Amino acid sequence: xxxxxxxxxxxxxxxxxxxxxxxxxxxxxxxxxxxxxxxxxxxxxxxxxxxxxxxxxxxxxxxxxxxxxxxxxxxxxxxxxxxxxxxxxxxxxxxxxxxxxxxxxxxxxxxxxxxxxxxxxxxxxxxxxxxxxxxxxxxxxxxxxxxxxxxxxxxxxxxxxxxxxxxxxxxxxxxxxxxxxxxxxxxxxxxxxxxxxxxxxxxxxxxxxxxxxxxxxxxxxxxxxxxxxxxxxxxxxxxxxxxxxxxxxxxxxxxxxx
Ligand code: A2H
Numbered sequence: 001x002x003x004x005x006x007x008x009x010x011x012x013x014x015x016x017x018x019x020x021x022x023x024x025x026x027x028x029x030x031x032x033x034x035x036x037x038x039x040x041x042x043x044x045x046x047x048x049x050x051x052x053x054x055x056x057x058x059x060x061x062x063x064x065x066x067x068x069x070x071x072x073x074x075x076x077x078x079x080x081x082x083x084x085x086x087x088x089x090x091x092x093x094x095x096x097x098x099x100x101x102x103x104x105x106x107x108x109x110x111x112x113x114x115x116x117x118x119x120x121x122x123x124x125x126x127x128x129x130x131x132x133x134x135x136x137x138x139x140x141x142x143x144x145x146x147x148x149x150x151x152x153x154x155x156x157x158x159x160x161x162x163x164x165x166x167x168x169x170x171x172x173x174x175x176x177x178x179x180x181x182x183x184x185x186x187x188x189x190x191x192x193x194x195x196x197x198x199x200x201x202x203x204x205x206x207x208x209x210x211x212x213x214x215x216x217x218x219x220x221x222x223x224x225x226x227x228x229x230x231x232x233x234x235x236x237x238x239x240x241x242x243x244x245x246x247x248x249x250x251x252x253x254x255x256x257x258x
Pocket of ligand 1: 006041042043044047132133134135136137138139140141142143144145148149150152213217
């Protein structure tokens with residue numbers, strides 16, 4: 001957006017179990033033994049311990065892209081194209097090529113079980129719908145950290161409240177929220193505190209969410225201290241790069257810029 005480059009951490013969330021119809025549609029397209037990953041782009045790698053689900057836009061079109069013999073990525077076509085020009089080891093070996101093997105709407109993925117690296121929810125988390133995901137930013141996949149992202153917190157409240165309408169099971173939206181960062185103004189669940197303070201009623205309260213997001217980001221980044229994970233006790237300003245590097249070194253993430 002505007003000038004300058006946004007540097008994201010792109011995370012690899014491995015699919016453990018597809019919904020039945022999607023699994024069928026993929027037969028013959030992804031070889032047995034290959035892994036498929038959802039690829040959320042995040043600015044807050046230090047919060048990944050608290051992932052409780054992962055969002056897609058229900059009406060957004062996604063591709064499944066072959067990135068190597070054994071790995072396939074789910075993201076927007078735009079993002080796959082960008083990645084193919086960013087020469088990351090093991091990702092799209094041929095410059096500018098991003099072979100697509102299938103295409104789906106986000107709604108076809110709802111309920112998929114994925115493994116979220118670093119998350120305390122080792123049993124896996126679900127793909128859930130978020131209507132405010134933009135197709136024009138990041139990968140159009142957003143991992144959900146309701147402790148620190150006001151958008152994520154407002155969305156899971158809404159999903160749990162209207163589970164039937166969204167065609168999901170209520171419990172998928174109600175995984176434990178982990179306190180990760182302590183801040184002087186908002187305690188250790190910054191997003192919840194701000195959503196309550198600003199009386200945000202729904203994920204569509206765009207203006208108030210904008211304000212909450214700004215406040216949460218500044219407070220978390222400049223005044224936050226890690227209270228969970230390997231860098232517990234360190235300021236967020238330092239922990240951010242340390243967690244990112246750890247995720248990259250373990251093969252669970254890579255840099256993505258646009
Ligand atoms: B962030 P920027 Cl804990 N549509 O990750 C809507 N939102 C998107 C998106 C898209 N296509 N792609 C990425 N995002 C979200 C974590 C997080 C994020 C926390 C707190 C704040 C926060 C967990 N969700 O973002 O417009 C992603 O959510 C608030 C700034 O490119 C990504 O980082 O600046 C962030 O927005 C990127 O926003």
